[in-house]
Amino acid sequence: MAEKKMETSTFQCEEFKTTFPFASAVEIVEMVSELEVQEDGGNEASNKSREPRGLLLKMLDSLDSDVERLRKNAMDLEDKRETLLGSLDLIRQSHALETISDAEKKEIEEYIETITSRCRTIQIKVDTVRDQQQEESLHSVNSLIDSMVLNLRLDPMGTRGRCLAYLRSFCRCEDDNEILVSIASKLQPMHVDKGFESALLGCTLDDQKLVKRRLRGLLSYIISPQNE
Known part of the structure; x- marks a missing residue:
């Protein structure tokens, strides 16, 4: 038996x-x-x-949790990749490149391109379901941020204020306010960019989180000592 x-x-x-x-x-x-x-x-x-149905549901619940964890980890990696590419763009636009010789500048630019090419070989894709309006809102937000990055060399202080104004769109709690004040208190008075905020509110929550991380990374770079 x-x-x-x-x-x-x-x-x-x-x-x-x-x-x-x-x-x-x-x-x-x-x-x-x-x-x-x-x-x-x-x-x-x-x-x-x-009964088998209960066991199947139990397994599916477990797999669903695994998928959510995998999705979050993939989104974190995707965000890290975009942050790295953004940092490379900022260095490419840095005023510091104007203070070195042409030969040194060429060496630095070639190094930037090498790192950028390697970073772009990393393909991470997490689809976010968006309707047409959300797609347009995300495009508007990214266009505003890209324009800000391109303006860094011409107007460093203005770019700082603009980045902070964009970040202020996320401030809905005391902790966020304290973080921003500690990072860039010298940029008082702080305000919200209404155009950016309007576009941001049309994005999905996942996209809003990624945009916030990107802006915080950009601001940390912009206010770093080498850009003073």
């Missing part, structure tokens, strides 16, 4: 491996154990809680 039960368990484990190829060994054993308890009998309520 015990041998027959072992054979059945082995078969069920193999069956579950085929059905759930990404499940861990522990998860598969737990599922088989729960099915065996159901087959061995017990009260009706206990059996109902262990």
Whole structure:
């Protein structure tokens, strides 16, 4: 009897491996154990809680959580890639390049292009579902930020104020206000760029989070000592 039960368990484990190829060994054993308890009998309520549908839903809930974690990690990596590319663009536009010789400038620019090319070989794509209006809003936000970056060399102080004004669109709590004041208190009075805020509010929440991270990274670079 015990041998027959072992054979059945082995078969069920193999069956579950085929059905759930990404499940861990522990998860598969737990599922088989729960099915065996159901087959061995017990009260009706206990059996109902262990029916195949319940086990399938339990596995799907676990997989759903894994997908969400994977999506978040991928979005973090995607954001890191964009931050690196943004930093390279800022260095490319830096006033410091005007203070070195042409030969040195060429060397630096070639190095920038090498790093940029390597960074662009990293392809990370997390699709965010957007309607037409959200697509247009995101395009407007990115265009405003790109324009700000291009203006850094010509007007460093103005670019600082503009970046901070964009970041102020996110300030909805005391902590954010304290962070911004500590980063750029010398740029008082601080205000919100209404045009940017309007475009931002039309973006998805995921896009808003990415834009906020990008702007904070840009502001940290803009106020760094080498750009004073």
